[in-house]
Amino acid sequence: MSGPNTDYDPVEVTPLKADEVEAMREAALAAVAAASDLDALKQVRLEHAGDRSPLALANREIGALPPQARKEAGQRVGQARGAVNQAIAARQAVLEAEHEERMLVEETVDVTLPTQRRRRGSRHPLTLQSELIADLFVAMGYEVAEGPVVEAEWLNFDALNLGPDHPARTMQDTFWTEPADHHVVLRTQTSPVQARTMLTRKPPIYVVCPGRVFRTDEYDATHSPMFHQVEGLVVDEGITMAHLKGTLDHFASQLFGEGIDTRFRPSYFPFTEPSAEVDVRCFVCRGGDGVAECRTCRGEGWIEWGGCGVVNPRVLVACGVDPDVHSGFAFGMGIDRSFMFRHNLEDLRPLFEGDVRWSSAFGTEI
Amino acid sequence: MKTPVSWIKEYVDVPAHVTTEELTRRLTLTGLKLEGIHSPGAEITGPLVVGRVLTMEPEPQKNGKTINWCTVDVRDANGTGEPQGIVCGAHNFAPGDLVVVVLPGGVLPGGFAISARKTYGHVSAGMICSARELGLGEDHDGIIVLPPDAGEPGQDVRGILGLDEEVVELEINPDRAYALSLRGIAREVLVSVDGATGFRDPAVRDTPLANDEGHPVVVEDGEGCPVFVARKVTGFDPAAPTPDVIAQRITAAGMRPISLAVDVTNYVMLETGRPIHAYDADELQGALVVRRARGGERLTTLDGTARELDPADLVVTDDSGIIGLGGVMGGETTEISATTTSVLVEAAHWDAVSMFRTGKRHRISSEAGKRNERGVDPTICEAAADRVVELLVEHGGGQAHPGVTVVGAPPAMPTVEVPGDLAARVSGMAVSEEQSVELLRAVGCEVSGSGVLSVTPPPWRPDLTDAQDFSEEVIRLVGYDRVPSVLPTPPSGRGLTRAQRLRRRVGRTLAGEGYVEVVSFPFVGDADLDALGLPPDDRRRDLLRLSNPLSSEADAMTTTLLPGLLRTAGRNVGHGLGDVAIFETATVTLPRGSSPAAILPVDRRPTDAEFDALDKALPAQPLHLGLVALGDADGSGWWGAGRRVSWADAVDGVRAVADALGLTLDARAAVVAPWHPGRCAELSVDGVVVGHAGEVHPKVCQAFGLPARTVAAEVDLDVLVERAVDLRHAPSFSTYPVAKEDVALVVDAAVDAADVEAALREGAGELLESIRLFDVYTGDQVGAGRKSLAYALRFRAPDRTLKEGEAAAARDAAVALAGERTGAVQRS
């Protein structure tokens, strides 16, 4: 606000006349309404609301009025300026909204374009199958035991009641290492891990051991010199075949689906006595009406799954467990084989060929 | 073991309602697993009938062959009653013979459909069949000529040939050698099938008493051969045919009919389980002697193989020398031949372990050996020999010689103490002592006592030696299907070990980085290591060799994952894939030139020292991580060009793993095969070298069929996991303003960026929050042999705002130290 006008001109100041102020106001509002974009509005603001705008200039004249006239003139000019500023703000909001809307339309892209710039990795289905099985048992309170692949003959055979002249030794075609008199083999089964576990832990023992094993089988659609097994071992007081059956029924239902159980058939393994072959109920036909046409179980209703039994007391003795106090059960299944029939794979070779397209199909969880 | 069902039923009565499926289902549940039910004629459909040859006209052909144009009477089987005209290439028959005719419309094994067709100038309406064409085994002389009384022309021939027989194949476990016989299978049927009765033991028969008139036999090794029985048949007709039923049964069992004498010994072996050997008695000179071989002795066995004998081999000799490997295989010189008229029958019991070792040593696998090495009933030698004599006399027209030689006596079976409640305790089901006793008796055991039972197994069950073996007998007969399903209650578990969890994390991290996990065989050969360019003294050339590799090119356990990974990458390239990133975690085998792994006793726990020594005898087997990448790391597309993998991706793959384990990975330049000598980083954690990463040497890429600039890394994952940061403390970050300073330093091109950065860090002091190399420049502006490294430094104090000039001073100190250590000059 300027100070009192010392060279007071008694002539009435023209711009402060009511109709003049009204005209300025109308002109300003008309210009605001006519502003078609934000740039135009900016210009309107300069012309009609800026320091050099008619209303601003009029405002300066108020100080020159006699005191009794100032109030009325001040009100008149103030209201006019307020209305103009309000109109500008409202117009600004409208134009901004319009602008934004237009920009968003202009920025539209084709969201159906391919987006994968980085390659996807995956884990091997056998690793995933092993971990899945390990997790099922860990959930029951088991631990995961491990042991070397290149193993002492004694642990792979003798400690498991497979003496040097045991006919069953010829059933497993063993890779032997040089020099032969060092008695070192590629383990033919994961059972030496069980022996190691008993030799290094006190009962109660509840472990599973997944791992690689080797047999001198020529590589073809159904044989591989290397494959994967999972074995389980329980040594505790009062363990029976019934516990074995309960455990494998649970395992089967977790891996193959609710209601899938197992069937035992008498068999022979030096490591166990009594011994049983385990068949798992076919999870496709469940042995029901479709069994005759079922390709998964070849019409049997059951699928051969693995071997099991009550740990032979001779094995307990060789591994330092007192068979008068403790008893145990053990079981073993092929991980590759379980994977093959769970996932409908007839030729095992893709498991070991490493074609990235094949593994990628399984992602990081099965 | 394959056998016709009708043969089983000769020794045991099965209720009529029990089908073959039910019979074998029961056998499967008690331990003789059904492998399959076959019928020899299952693949034959349509008319297959008896025909009588009426005429045969030999017609020589231009190709030198002579065919017979035959007319064959098949009565109304052809619908007309007229003789059937058939062309036949065989000559082993004559008019009047009964033959097997398949008429048009019939289908023979292999989908061979028969129709009337023009051939050799005739319309041949059908075929006269040979044994091979019917799937009945090998041809001998041509077509099948039926015995004159076999049947009437036009009659279906399936029943006559046994083509409609059901043959069951049972899997026999090695502990159930007794079931490698009809005697054993019938006994199993008796105890397994409800309602089965009337077991007739083929090994129970009245046999003549031993006398001195038999062929002399001396057994020098009574442990190796506890029982030796010899009988003789004279005046035998070597041309006598084998009766059809015997031929069909041994054929069904998978053996080939050879001659009556041989077929009968096989037949009795199948019947009783007792292997029999037959000698041409006229070729024997003097007494038979059983002893161990002596060093340097040789024998040509009847398979024509000349063998050098081992002093542990049991042999049978006569005055001419060694005439057989006892219990395993006979010799050539005394073999039954087409002129043999006098047969000496040997039924001997041999030590099973010795049989196993000899069979293994000489790589002989025979039906006799299979039984002898698993254990045969020692008490039935006389009965088996007598049965052979009976059949030879009956079908071969010979006379039984009155001499009966019996040397030795069967060893007694040991009596075992078996707790009466053991079956219940082992199985977890209610099995009473009475039930146990009853079932043990059913399988042939003698049982006495109560509480603790005294059990003597029958002589055909040498596998029953331990108390627990008897519990299995009881449990399998009660039924494995009755064992209840009960979950045990383990103690609270501890979950996965930390190492196990971390290893999983490694796999997930690399999958997240775009790598695909693969699994390779761990076999490697010298050529693979040559392809890697490993120098002769490289430690990775110290391989653990296999005695019996599948391939001589991969005869050892690998010391590095790279050959497998590079081969797998090459296969992917071969499949047309251009962008490949793979990884593998697996153990490698590093020999440590150690002592043998002892064969320890099994009647006690090894001592800790013994167990330790066992472990130390094994090679080191650290878990390695390997990765290989080629092509684009980030693909090209509408967004622009792709990014090729470079040495840095290999390092960063390992670094991602190290980060996941909370470790800081340091890199140093190194020259190591199979990497590019200027693009290989030696990686370390806390000063411990864990492996290498970088670009693969161009020559190695070429050797594995990989594109240039393929990258790879291999590190010891055990070391990384072992050093993984265990308990991380929660971090805190300053919220005071940051001060940023950029510096560009010019150094000699050979100076490692890692050294420059280390000097900057040290010189900058505590206020330095982070340092980032954001540009590397080489070119005119810095001069030849020089490079410019541009770093962004951020300074911040944890507890206050930095004063004016403080950051600049720290920066100057950093630059000064870098200059001192590496000769770095600030770029103007």
Ligand SMILES: [Zn+2]
């Ligand atoms: Zn099915």
